[in-house]
Amino acid sequence: AQSVTQLDSHVSVSEGTPVLLRCNYSSSYSPSLFWYVQHPNKGLQLLLKYTSAATLVKGINGFEAEFKKSETSFHLTKPSAHMSDAAEYFCVVSDGSTGGFKTIFGAGTRLFVKA
């Protein structure tokens, strides 16, 4: 069975300060992990993905995430927040236990960026 837990429902940072959005996963197989971003009234857009290659993954808009198998974590970070980063972020796990078809979404973390 696979699952994903986003440890914070809301995160608030000031513009120009670092961002950390935490995600832990559980998977019986080697997982693929993703972070998606959803801006208000929009669909979800892929930020980055881990698929068993390099453990440090770089994505769009300066975001990156590190896969840590020992900690079963895939936290999302950005060195310096921008106002346009305010959105909801979803951590996602997908593995081969269901033929690779089933993708599990976390509950989401809403990021607020203060001026």
Add this chain to the structure above:
Amino acid sequence: DAGVIQSPRHEVTEMGQEVTLRCKPISGHNSLFWYRQTMMRGLELLIYFNNNVPIDDSGMPEDRFSAKMPNASFSTLKIQPSEPRDSAVYFCASKGTGNTGELFFGEGSRLTVL
């Protein structure tokens, strides 16, 4: 590539009416997913198809909901009869072959049932 196309973008209807939401996946993608998003429940997987065949519909809330995928380029999600608690944003997503592929989402269909 036009991406995943959903229609209508917004639908307002009265309780008891039939609602049909449509989705055109990205050409060449062989998996299609329907999600529902609400403030209370977040993002819920309703059903997914692989090669036009429904694989898992355990997320469909009740018999009022049905989904079809008659061919590789079209899917519908139907609610009959609709109820106010069905008000939500419904997303369609598609994925290419392989279990490492990402999901590509449409812009969503916002449904309001009065």
